[in-house]
Amino acid sequence: MADLSPTDPAPVERILAAIRAIPPGQVAGYGHVARRAGLPGRARMVARVLRENSDANLPWHRVLRSDGRIAFPPGSKGFREQSQRLRAEGVDVRAGRVRIAESVPDLDGDLDAALWRPR
DNA sequence: AGGATGACGGGAG
DNA sequence: ACTCCCGCCATCC
DSSP states (O other): OOOOSTTOSHHHHHHHHHHHTSOTTOBEEHHHHHHHTTOTTOHHHHHHHHHHOOOTTSOGGGEEOTTSBOSSOTTSHHHHHHHHHHHHTTOOEETTEEOEEEEEEOSSSSOOOEEEEEO
16 A cells, blocks of 8 residues: 555545545535545645646535535635536535535445535 | 644534 | 634645
């Protein structure tokens, strides 16, 4: 198994994979993504990976704070961009927040974590 | 080495 | 619901 030092790209790849695994119309928290990537407690690492990300195909907009709020400062470029992208998927965004229901069992089955379904 | 920073999380008041 | 505070981790100064 690869070593878990910051120089090891594996953790980053797992984080990206976890984000790509979020189905359209659903969302997940930073901490959630971290756990699914096998990195419990590394929510801030997920944030860093997103900040550094250059992949235009990555569904970064589906990642929210644990309380359902968009992580960008209200009114900022990223804030508006994320709101727009989420609404484009039918997600109801009010005042920078997504109303989320209880976690839903993952459909794939090989992931014990659950995603959030917007309410 | 030590303190500040950030697309975070959670608890307390 | 909102603010404040502290824990957490990788980076940067």
